[in-house]
Amino acid sequence: MDTDLSPATRPLGAAASTLPLRAGVGLKPQHFQEILTTRPDIGFFEVHAENYLVPGGPFHHYLDLIREGYPLSIHGVGLSIGAEAPLDVQHLNSLQRLLDKYQPQSFSEHLAWSTHGPTFLNDLLPLPYNTATLRRVCDHIDQVQTHLQRRLLLENPATYVEFTASTWDEGDFISEVLRRTGCGLLLDVNNVFVSCVNHHRDAQEAIRALPLHAVGEIHLAGFAEQLDANGDPLLIDSHGAPVAQAVWNLYAFTLALTGAQPTLLERDNDIPAWPVLLAEARLAEQHLQTPAAPQALIRSQLADLVSA
């Protein structure tokens, strides 16, 4: 029996995330120095796995130093779990080495695909929700979790189109993926909001339809606003703006159901000065410290029963 379980070799039954119940910020190279100099009081940092799959140099140098002082979440953007093609085992091996090196408190990926043949498309592309895609996604997640010997958190997507081939609601589909694979949920509240506006759904209902018992982390980000061909709003998950008030409200609604959760402020474009991101993280911490209504999840489930 293995008695020396480091975070990267936790058994599959262990929690998918052991991040603190605080706010974290996406780590960007332009902030390395300032973070090391000012040592901000912040819950954790998150990095995109693929940015650190480089042989050496400053990215590893600074992440090593920052990792010494903070919990870490490694967030994959290139595994292409939703792809029709088999997973790339070389990429899984690279991820394994990265997880071994940094021993993060959480590893997450997306319900999406980003590769086609040998081409990497550098975007998170949507998939229909039906029996065939369910089986494929579950097979891929099983393979990832077995290969990496840890549970992953799966992030719900922001989408701009729906498929005529879909036979499942997104919430049901994700719940079934989690039930079959045992992975956890990275609940991206901004993605829920964006998708709900884009597909004319009720955001609070969409949150409640997700498997909230399995949430291991929350993502918050900003969106951009366009119009579709009919002049109806079309939101773009841009990660290039502050979190919108409507998303803060949905976050508060979510926390009342889930209790405090590790919460990441994502900003990948038009990255502002470090104090701006830190201030946004402080706002999230204010929400986390507001005592949520006791047994909120139970109340919500009872309400569902009554209305059913």
Add this chain to the structure above:
Amino acid sequence: MNSQTAFALPLLRPELPSPAGLKTWNNSDPALRYAVYRNNVTVSLIDALADTFPVVQQLVGEEFFRAMARVFAQAHPPQSRIMAFYGQGFARFISGFAPAASVPYLADVARLEMAYVCAYHAADATALDTAQLQAWLADPALLDGLTLVLHPSVHLIRAPQAIVSIWAAHQTDDEPQGWDADIPQNAFVFRSGQSVHVQAIANAAALFFASLLDGATLLRAADEMQACDPGFDLPGALAMLMRWQLLIGSHTGDTHHALSH
């Protein structure tokens, strides 16, 4: 054609219609929504190239650069999930891109900027101990077969024009000063500590470093240089490698000595 092929192909081919099988809640044209994905993919690739090639962009202007990068990205999308090194083929593409032909040094500046990124992310390696190297140099039996291994961040670009001066002129926020483009320059690119350096070096030194990178023995590389340039400063070239901690290993005959982690 499987469904993801149908979804993927038009992303980088604007002449193709958007895929079938998409729907929208308000029956609006799904093509406009699919265009979000087209835009995300294309713009993210152009942005990645702009990050790696900022001087190329300054030399031709943002509008021209982004149009050129779009043509490149659509023809040569990434073949790796590690985006840091996207654009390896950009310099070659530029050298054949007719609208950029009036800027003859553009492709070589792109080569330099790609080398900069490769040097930045190259593997870490510990430099040889000076005393160890001196011992090898002092021992004629070892010296005969001695080859030197350079730091993995070392890149050498030999160009018919002044790419180092051009590159250096664009490293500050100030308006770039003039440069004489028609002086050939060799760019020596390497990382020392956490900083990437770009230095112009003399022809003989460039040829010497190129021989070492090719795996020539130290004696052979030095012989060749002194034959082509009797004034070649061998001690100076070695001192430069030592000063920047770019000697990381050696082969003495059939024994390999390397310090790396």
